[in-house]
Amino acid sequence: MSIENKKTVEIYERKAATYLKTTIEHDKLDEEKAKRKKEKLHNFIKTNLDSLEKGSKVFEIGSADGENAKYIKELGYNVTASDIADAFIDETKSKIENTIKFNVLEDDFKDKYSAVFAWRVFVHFTKEDLDIALNKVYKALENGGIFIFNIMNRETKTCDEEWVDFPNEYHMDAERYYKYFLEEDVNNLISKTGFKIKSFHKEGGDNKNKWLVYVLKK
Numbered sequence: 001m002s003i004e005n006k007k008t009v010e011i012y013e014r015k016a017a018t019y020l021k022t023t024i025e026h027d028k029l030d031e032e033k034a035k036r037k038k039e040k041l042h043n044f045i046k047t048n049l050d051s052l053e054k055g056s057k058v059f060e061i062g063s064a065d066g067e068n069a070k071y072i073k074e075l076g077y078n079v080t081a082s083d084i085a086d087a088f089i090d091e092t093k094s095k096i097e098n099t100i101k102f103n104v105l106e107d108d109f110k111d112k113y114s115a116v117f118a119w120r121v122f123v124h125f126t127k128e129d130l131d132i133a134l135n136k137v138y139k140a141l142e143n144g145g146i147f148i149f150n151i152m153n154r155e156t157k158t159c160d161e162e163w164v165d166f167p168n169e170y171h172m173d174a175e176r177y178y179k180y181f182l183e184e185d186v187n188n189l190i191s192k193t194g195f196k197i198k199s200f201h202k203e204g205g206d207n208k209n210k211w212l213v214y215v216l217k218k
Ligand SMILES: C[S@@+](CC[C@H](N)C(=O)[O-])C[C@H]1O[C@@H](n2cnc3c(N)ncnc32)[C@H](O)[C@@H]1O
Pocket: 005, 009, 012, 061, 062, 063, 064, 065, 083, 084, 085, 088, 102, 103, 104, 105, 118, 119, 120, 121, 124
């Protein structure tokens, strides 16, 4: 676990309430936009989990407010929600009983899963952290299992990494570590794991961020 991730997690522990509050407040500024964004993500999740039988085990890394895990549960999957920060676990537990404290960089998965989902989590990972996470998830998946994640795109940025506090959505009153990845660097790490890239696309996000979105298959 890098010092960058460790320090960022300390901020999440201290500032989780601010994060949850500003996310809700930001969504209220333009409820239609927030709804469209949520629907887009839900459609993406549904489409990519569709090949799995209902009841299949799905693990979410870094659930934070638990909204994505809640949706995955509603789709009929057996979801395990998780977060490294205790401050988020209570929030997620109110939606998903099966919520555990889990640091993907240091803890072992206790089960095998049909799919693992990590949304906006690896933005706080160094390249070495990402390498560890990819290999751990690979081991935790059943053969044919799916790993869905996104990561921030370096192409639209002027640096590889920075400590930043966004002014609008996700504002936290404290700077967190952000890593911006080149597609070829992520692809190189993936190629060393055994994963095949099932689908890949780039998309825009708030705060002028661009994302690399991966669906991998074991
Ligand atoms: C930007 S938030 C995203 C939350 C949620 N996935 C979403 O899309 O709304 C990043 C989350 O990653 C979690 N996180 C950061 N480092 C982690 C690690 N090493 N292991 C597990 N979770 C981690 C944080 O606690 C936080 O909940």
